[in-house]
Amino acid sequence: MSVQSVSKQTLQRLPQYLNFLKSMPRTGAANISATAIADALGLGDVQVRKDLALVSSGGRPKVGYDADRLIADLERFLGYDDVTSAVIVGAGDLGRALLGYGGFAAYGIELMAAFDRDAALAGQNIHGKPVFPAERLKELCGRMQIRIGIIAVPAEEAQQVCDALVESGVRGIWNFAPVNLSVPENVLVQNEDIAVSLAVLSKRLAQKLAERE
Amino acid sequence: MSVQSVSKQTLQRLPQYLNFLKSMPRTGAANISATAIADALGLGDVQVRKDLALVSSGGRPKVGYDADRLIADLERFLGYDDVTSAVIVGAGDLGRALLGYGGFAAYGIELMAAFDRDAALAGQNIHGKPVFPAERLKELCGRMQIRIGIIAVPAEEAQQVCDALVESGVRGIWNFAPVNLSVPENVLVQNEDIAVSLAVLSKRLAQKLAERE
């Protein structure tokens, strides 16, 4: 299947549409217009229409889009169909929160297990997923053909965990530790930096408060 | 103090620079060039220089920037100087993880307390911050002059929590629940959508894996 290319901005809006559509009360005839989506999310209607055109061809003049079909089209586009196995390393607060997040499936990511250094956690189930001791990481990731590793350990351990994941065949790393990981060229790293949002929030608020003066 | 305007893209890169500079080993003469930063973060050197020019005027030809001064300039620009009080609502896994995140201060956000519906949590300290029962939210937020509320409760409760925060005078809301909150016009909402990153990761990986075929 060809992977269509899509701009980063558009790609960031698509999950919002999906999210919004899923949260809509499903009452009877479930059609929705691009304009309604745009209003709800504070975007331009033309922009929404253009984004959706990349994903679905189900829009009908005067009627809008069939919500269920649009959800299905968005999920297909975003990867629902070809499932990738993932593990989380680090079963602390953040790791647990991620284990409890139910939305992975919609993006084609299947969370198989967690790993933790703490032997007391190993053997437990968290949100229905098994926790294994860190020593078994390489062995099990190799065996389970894990493609994505999610790093939720303290900054000091992140590089080491990253190396172990790469050795066991992981191709993509979602890094929640505030560190710049070094990886071989064929491995993809995506940094999840809470500080980015924090800065944006802080700045927007400062601007807003300043306006009012 | 005037709040300079800065593009969204630039604003998203500034915390990365700050992060990187802070994680650098501080060995002797601590100068760093825009090119070095760019290489480390996978950006263009001209872009880094242009971003930094908005924040600092400490760059010297041939020498680069003084790392400590650049850190200070970034923090000042990002709001370190004018501190805003915040609370977290919801002391579940995610709330706890946020309470343990030490980086708020660098962006001028001071985390005062957490609230939770669960009476058993109230009275405890988590990562050194007090947890109060949800019933006291309005009273205490009003009294403490809280400006930012961080919502880390399940989706079903988010709107209700949001309303309570707004009533008690909160001006900015950082929402981790996958819901579109409705707020009065003078309140700022920033949605933290893990699904956005997830989608980006999933798509980038699919593209990467497809390339190799």
Added chain:
DNA sequence: TAGATTGTTAATCGATTAACAATC
């Protein structure tokens, strides 16, 4: 038919990159 809505083509806007002058 008239009105609402989609989808496309052209114009505008903004961000990135390239080229270059300034400086230590």
Added chain:
DNA sequence: TAGATTGTTAATCGATTAACAATC
């Protein structure tokens, strides 16, 4: 002086918006 680096001005690139035709 020569080379490395900053910072600025102009050119390019890409994304958003506006205008409009198509359609139910």
